[in-house]
Amino acid sequence: MERLDAWWMWSGFAVLVILIFLIDLFVGGGKQHRVSFREAAIWSVIWVCVACVFNGGIWLYLDNTVSRELTNEKALEFFTGYLIEKALAIDNFFVWLMLFNYFAIPAELQRRVLIYGVLGAIVMRTGMIFAGAWLISHFHWILYVFGGFLVMTAIKMIWAADKEPDWANNPLILWLHHHLKITHKLHDEKFIVIQKGVRYVTPLFLVLVLVEISDLIFAVDSIPAIFAITTDPFIVLTSNIFAIMGLRAMYFLLVGFADRFVFLKYGLAAILLFIGSKMLLMNIIKIPILLSLGVVAVILAISVIASLVHNRRHRITK
Secondary structure (H helix, E strand, C coil): CCCCCCHHHHHHHHHHHHHHHHHHHHHHHCCCCCCCHHHHHHHHHHHHHHHHHHHHHHHHHHHCCCCHHHHHHHHHHHHHHHHHHHHHHHHHHHHHHHHHHHCCCCHHHHHHHHHHHHHHHHHHHHHHHHHHHHHHHHCCCHHHHHHHHHHHHHHHHHHCCCCCCCHHHCHHHHHHHHHCCECCCCCCCCCEEEECCEEEECHHHHHHHHHHHHHHHHHHHHHHHHHCCCCCHHHHHHHHHHHHHCHHHHHHHHHHHHHHCCCHHHHHHHHHHHHHHHHHCCCCCCCCHHHHHHHHHHHHHHHHHHHHHHHHHHHHHC
């Protein structure tokens, strides 16, 4: 068994995702409110635990079905893919933060945008993962294309790490302003309002569109990365979905510390560079999954620790 492709596993996962999303929507989301650090921390821990339990379930099932070696390999593939996708999703976080700040969206209105943003990301990534799996199964050489793309993305990320996007002159924002009737103020959590018989979209709708587009752009970067770990569609999809399910909670958990992680973007670029290089050299050097997991974890740890040390020294010299 090289792939997990039983119909009941796919069906069970689909039901689980729907259940998790409903819980996040009606329990974790709740009514319009400002998400506190404590609430975000609790839900972040919950989503990580859910992912770990799911991975444990895969391990238990496979341990009674195939060899222990393959069982451990599949569990490691899931966890490594989950960690990579979780790490790369941090880039989404910075873009969301800049969008909310630019459009002056209050914290209590951000949760609804992020709920729909996560839902859109699930739909888009599912389609892209199945498309990617089909391409790899028919054109294995495309893995080299993915690897080259990740290396180029890493270089671009390093080059643009300290550059702030010019939202005022963003072509998409200008296009939306030119083609849509937009209200000058927010209307609570509403995306669309009717004024004097005319339908208007609110600034919150513009942010939602931009969040969805940013999800699409980052999915193009992150999905090829996980194919460097495994080409099993079930592992790729499940680790991806579990990684993004907790993004909303992670956003509110980290929002107060965003300016402290000054080297995190460089760490993410290093991860993409490592994964891209691994794909390009896959027929020359076979890097074990456990080693890949260790490299990703070490890069993340170094970038976070370096950021904290830099901030501490900066405060002392002030």
